[in-house]
Amino acid sequence: MSIRLDTDFDDAELKSLISESYELTQ
Secondary structure, three states: OOOOHHHHOOHHHHHHHHHHHHHHHO
């Protein structure tokens, strides 16, 4: 089963999730 991220997230939402996750690892 494959899930396309763009069906669940728009770019802005995805980028904010990525940046939040990245900041948590710092």
